[in-house]
Amino acid sequence: MRLFIAEKPSLGRAIAASLGVIKNEKGYITCKNGDVVTWCIGHLLELAEPEAYDEKYKSWSLDTLPIFPKEWILIPTDSSKEQLDVVLEQIKKATVLVNAGDPDREGDLLINEVIEYANVSNDIKENALRVLINDLNPKAIETAINNLEPNSKRIPISNAALCRSRADWLLGMNITRACSVLAKRKGHDNVLHVGRVQTPTIQLVVKRDIEIANFKPVDFFEVEAQFTHADIPFKAKLQNKKRIDKKDVAESMITNIAGQPATVTLCETKRAKSQPPLPFSLRTLQEAMSSKYGYGAKETLDIAQSLYETHKITSYPRTDKNYLSTIKEDEIPLIIENLEGLNDTPLAQWASDADMSLRSPCWNDKKLEDSAHTAIIPTTRAPDLDALSEAEHNVYTAIASRYLAQFYPTAEDDNTTIKIQSGEHEFKTTGKIEIKKGWRTVLAKEKSDTEEQSLPSLTKDQSIDCTNAEVISKKPLHLNLTPKVRYFRQCVTLAKR
Template sequence: MRLIIAEKPSLARAIADALPGGGKRQEGAIVCGDTTVTWCLGHLLEQAPPEAYDPADKQWRLDRLPIVPDTWQLAPRSKARGQLAVIRKLIKQATSVVHAGDPDREGQLLVQEVIEYLKYRGPVQRLLISDLNRPAVSRALASLRPNAEFQPLFQAAQARSRADWLYGINLTRAWTLTGRQAGHDGVLSVGRVQTPVLGLIVRRDNSIRDFKPHPFYPLWVDLQVAQGQLRAWWAPKAHQPLDEQGRLIDRTPADALAAQLPGARGTLTTLDQQEKRQAPPLPYSLSALQVDAARRFGLSAQMVLDICQRLYEQHKLITYPRSDCRYLPEEHLALAQRSLSGACQNDDTLRGWLNGADFTLRSKAWNDKQVGAHHALAPTGKPADVSQLSATEGHVFRLIVRNVMAQFYRPLRTFEVKAEFTLLNEAFRARGQSILDPGWKPLFTTREDTPPLPPLTQGEACQALAAGVEEKETRPPEPFTDASLIKAMMNIGRYVDDPNVRRTLRDTDGLGTEATRAGIIETLVQRGYLVRQQKALRATKLGCALIAALPSAVSTPERTALWEQRLRAISEQQDDPNAFQQALLEDLRALLSQSDAARLRHSLQTAQGEVGGPAKRSGATKKSYTRRKSTGSKTATGSRSSTAGKRRTRRTTD
């Protein structure tokens, strides 16, 4: 008997539908002739707690840190024991096993750890499915690969799981116990991703709080040129009183110049005119979709992830959503017209877009070299039953279809003009844009970003008609929202001061992964470190206090981003998991030595945040906190057992 182990029931059903043999259901499995398909429920196993290695570590004590297992152990998750028993029984009867976890690092770990935990020693093949449509599943079943090819990916995932356990268990215990000494009765959880994310928000909130506005004075002049009128803005010279952005901060010279300008004559001294072509935005990765859906519809990152899971698993309208890729396989190009036509059948907006598409075009989105374990989000081609979709599901589905549809629209062509005029020996600048061909733009917006200028000729004369000075004030940074925070996590190198590290991080995945970013934000909210104020995410007093008390290296992004880089190197056989763990242990010991009750007491007393006193925002004592293992909340490791509610139980530690 061949046994296929899928990551979750929806994937198992899709596999069974594509197999011959009818698909006879039994407890925890589907029998299809000589093949049986069973499934996990997300992670069936988790890292064993500290007391599994030494009973003395059930009690939280500073003198027991760091806790480092000699031989790592896994334990069944309490709610997964029944399904694990089903797989145990089936795997004993199997002559071969097919690993059908999701095609990513965590999916590789999730199923393979079960196979190894149950001590199966027979042949194992790997089934990679990113699209639940029957034709796609059938193609995948015909292209099985040896699971051994994915051993480096498993080792990277295993290294991540163990390292997160070490980091979360030891730092959470250290700062919680230090917090007790400082008078705080509650758990202070620390995680290798969640804490730097909290640090981003705390530092942004501090910048907003400490911001001191100052006025600045832009000067405009309306000019008559040969074929019309335009408005230009003064570009003050360096000897004027300017701020770091080149803005005039003393009104006196602006008023003096404005008084002289009416009637003054000048010349167009510099003219830069060029036609530009802009390709359509690429299809979505999950994070890119979360950013756009937050901006356009006010949806939280977690809401977008949950909607995508329903569109993928329940409605089967989109391909695998937890993707970090924005490119599509080249073989999908030939199928695109059919899949888009199917997706647009029952929606007037989508049909309108479909009518304008030119399927003879090929954009840069179709590129096998850019596609890894996943490809970009795309419609499967199944017609959407609008009556079965909620309003938000419809919104997100249209966004996904739109970005794929845009690949069959012409580029946006614009004519852009930058002009500099000289009057009274001063420079005045104007810019404009004309749309030559809107191309894909109407699918996204009908607004023109920059109005056009009248036709201009290098060296032509101009005359000032009127001038004026506006009084404006500098504004503080905007607080983070779901959209801007996800974008910051994707592009974390922008928040790193060290230029060498910034260069290193330029091409990495940033903080968290496509699958975990939404859950990280929700975890910080649930733990009382963040609150939502309309669309803004603001740090609480407890969140501010924790960041102030921790070593800066724990709350800044450099370590965790470089950590992800090492995990990627392990998956590519360019690094060693043992060396990675040893480096982490050295780092941990240094961090543990910096826990300081006096510093924490001071930060708890002086922290400024949006709501909640520090001692009342933790939401748990140590006893209640450790009990949460069975409820889908974070355990004391700082790890997460659910990112999308009770439905999905994949566990990733952050």
């Protein structure tokens, strides 16, 4: 009997549907060809508390620290004992085990720790298989099942998750006890919880809160001059190494600029080509949704998980990859056809105009070596937009738009830079003329409040008159950010490091 052990019920049912359901049982499904599918409900097992290793640890004391288990003990979680019994019973009957955890290191470990707990023979363990499912649609699952690989191949990845889990335990159990005991000596009765991730994250939030509370906004000033050539006026900004924080200093510069002759030191125009932004990883999706809609990181993850698991219209969301495998090129026509069928929507028009012969840099197998994930993209299932909530619709549209942009030409602009010297002061301005819209047809940014200014054709060493100059008062931009965006941007910066 071949037993598939899925990470969660929804994945288990999807696998069973692909195999061919014979009968739904309590906690498992029998399928055609003698296959059986069962599932975990998240982690069925957890690391035992210190007192499970030795009675002396029941009493919190510095004398018993540090605690380093020689043999680690796993125990059933309180909420999943019943399902664990079902899984263990099916493992006893199996001749082949298939790890069907989510395609990440946590998914690897979650199933492997149950197999270890079941104390199966070395032969069963060594011959266990792994199925990697990124898409819950039948065709994708069938393809994954037809491409099973040895579970042993991903043991190093599983061990990485195991190391993380044990590191969390060692740090959390030891430092929490140490801090709590010391705090109690100072009259604090509460447990002071310390975690490997939790504590530094809280420290970041507290530190940021203190910075915000103590922040005193101070205006700064910029000097902007207006020049004219061939009846074309344009503005250029004073290039100052340090921010000008005193208005009278800025105003004194104006008197030395306005009405004075100036010299063009640089005027060059370069043609720039840009590729479309890569499809989304979870982090870049969270960043984009925070910026556009104010969605929190968890909120975006929950929405993406729903699109993947409930609606089955996007691929696996917990990915750190922005690239796509060339294997998935076969799906392009069907995905675009499905999007083209979304009548009276921008997605339909963009899909209709997409050039499927184009390949952006996102199609890169080398970037996906040793990875079970690809970027988040639409699946081959035709989406029912009416079945989506507003937030789901927003996130799906963003994912589908990024995908469609990969089938549009590069965008091209003529970028002009002008530098002007007026006495000891240098001014600089830039201008951009869009030559080819390309992928911006799909991912066009909203127009800014300031239009791109027209720039005259100038030559180096040419004299030019400054017709006016003014001081502009500025405020620090970050004061306009909401707390949610302030904290999220800091986390994104940390993640990039």
